[in-house]
Amino acid sequence: MNSLSALADFQADKLDIFLSRLQTIFAQMDQKYDEVAEAYGFKCRGCEDNCCLTRFYHHTYLEYLYVRLGFDKLDFPERKIILTRAVDVCRQVEMADKKGEPVRQMCPLNQRGMCSIYFYRPMICRMHGIPHELRKPGQPAFHGPGCGDFDKQCPDVSNVQFDRTPFYFEMAKLENEFKQAAGLTGRIKLTIAEMITCIGQGA
Ligand code: SF4
Numbered sequence: 217m218n219s220l221s222a223l224a225d226f227q228a229d230k231l232d233i234f235l236s237r238l239q240t241i242f243a244q245m246d247q248k249y250d251e252v253a254e255a256y257g258f259k260c261r262g263c264e265d266n267c268c269l270t271r272f273y274h275h276t277y278l279e280y281l282y283v284r285l286g287f288d289k290l291d292f293p294e295r296k297i298i299l300t301r302a303v304d305v306c307r308q309v310e311m312a313d314k315k316g317e318p319v320r321q322m323c324p325l326n327q328r329g330m331c332s333i334y335f336y337r338p339m340i341c342r343m344h345g346i347p348h349e350l351r352k353p354g355q356p357a358f359h360g361p362g363c364g365d366f367d368k369q370c371p372d373v374s375n376v377q378f379d380r381t382p383f384y385f386e387m388a389k390l391e392n393e394f395k396q397a398a399g400l401t402g403r404i405k406l407t408i409a410e411m412i413t414c415i416g417q418g419a
Pocket of ligand 1: 267268269323324325326327330331332333334337338341408
């Protein structure tokens with residue numbers, strides 16, 4: 217039994233509590249992101265270099281389960297379209313990887329430029345775009361850049377701080393608690409296309 221299928225045995229009422237705590241962390245992230253974006257005067261209006269084309273990996277079971285919750289709320293025909301697209305994206309990526317070619321595939325949840333599960337989207341989809349920092353104990357702070365559109369809109373980057381550390385910390389803490397409660401070890405590494413494919417297989 218793989219670790220995702222083990223999730224099926226986890227009690228629904230207990231899972232609700234974990235997902236509600238995840239929702240609270242996401243709400244805090246969104247609030248901080250909005251504050252920093254406003255301080256910079258940055259507005260994400262969608263762009264050609266769409267971040268939904270980026271091959272993001274997601275590493276927590278809870279984000280997977282939150283995506284699954286959002287996906288399950290879509291109507292059947294929409295789910296079917298998205299699942300077909302997800303399988304195709306996985307196939308295209310696998311082929312490109314085998315050839316050693318770079319690949320940019322639109323996230324299967326992006327429909328007509330909009331995220332189909334916006335409320336349930338994972339952490340990186342919420343925080344991408346704005347320059348940030350990350351502080352790991354005993355290491356110098358890591359500074360990450362903003363996206364291309366950010367650089368165009370805000371060429372004179374002032375020193376507005378967007379420290380992702382507390383959010384990463386809270387996410388890791390919650391995920392560890394969840395894994396302990398569910399008897400899971402290790403961590404996942406999945407793109408959205410891979411997540412949707414797993415969901416389609418009943419995981
Ligand atoms: S989950 Fe939503 S926001 Fe994240 S990459 Fe996919 S479409 Fe974009």
